[in-house]
Amino acid sequence: MIDRYVTDLGSRLRGSRKQVRDLLTETRDSLTDATEAHVGSGLTEQEAQQRAVEEFGPVREIANEYQAELAVAYGTRTLIWLAIVLPLMHMAWEYGRMLLIGPWQDFGSVPPAWYLFIAKANDLTSGIASGVALVALVLGRVLARKYDTRLVAKAGAAIALTAVGAVLLGNLSIILATAHLDVARLLQSSPMTVATAITWVVIVRLGLLARRCLSCATIVA
Structure with missing residues (x-):
């Protein structure tokens, strides 16, 4: 039994x-x-x-209680990864770009304002997403003591998924903008091409974590 x-x-x-x-x-x-x-x-x-x-x-009642704990724990781990990995990844990529490619002026002409706007927005996206994840992590610990952990778990999962989506959109936007401006810029450096590929792998991995986090939180009855 x-x-x-x-x-x-x-x-x-x-x-x-x-x-x-x-x-x-x-x-x-x-x-x-x-x-x-x-x-x-x-x-x-x-x-x-x-x-x-x-x-x-009853099994159903205990499962609901346990699942709420698991969802909060999984959400916490996902938010920690977002708060740490996103800024480190962005700084590493920018350092590599400056080292291997150089500043925008080294391309022969300053890019148009719209391109610089997209580039700046993409730069800010990672920092903002990381900051939001950190705030959600801190608030989640406080709110979990006062409110239903099921609700806290779902909120954390939604924030994680939104943060990853914003970073994904930012990276996609700068790639499309660069291709539109001068596709050759995407191939300026083989190491940076590899770094870009690694960046996308990391983003996809974080997205899968966020998606599973939401799945764990959603099945809480």
Whole structure:
């Protein structure tokens, strides 16, 4: 009966595998301890397991509570990644551009105002997204003590997904703008082309984390 309960509970949970495994281990240990206590009071093994399961609570109710914890934890990890990786990635790319390509003036002429506007907006996007993720991380810890963790988890997931979307849009805009202005600029340096590809891989990875974060939060009933 304990095995069936734990298996059913595990099938309803989504999140970090390690955290799910830890929660299921704690559940099994609690049910086992409760069973031993009931056996010691005179119940049979089967009766003791049934009593322990009943006392622990319905699977759906416990799964909802656990899933809320998992969603908040996954959201926290995603926001931490956003707050740290985005500014580091942007600084590394800009340093590489200055080192291998040089400032815009080195292209022979100053780019038009509209291009510089897009470039500046793209620069700001990573910083703003990182800052928003950091603020959401801090506020989330405070709000989780006062409000429903389900709501906090969904809000954190939505913020993470929006932040990644903004960074993705910023990078796509500067690439399209550069291609429109002078496609040759996209091929100025092989190392920077590789760096750009790596940047996109990181952004996609962060996007997948944010999407899974939203999935974990959304399935909380």
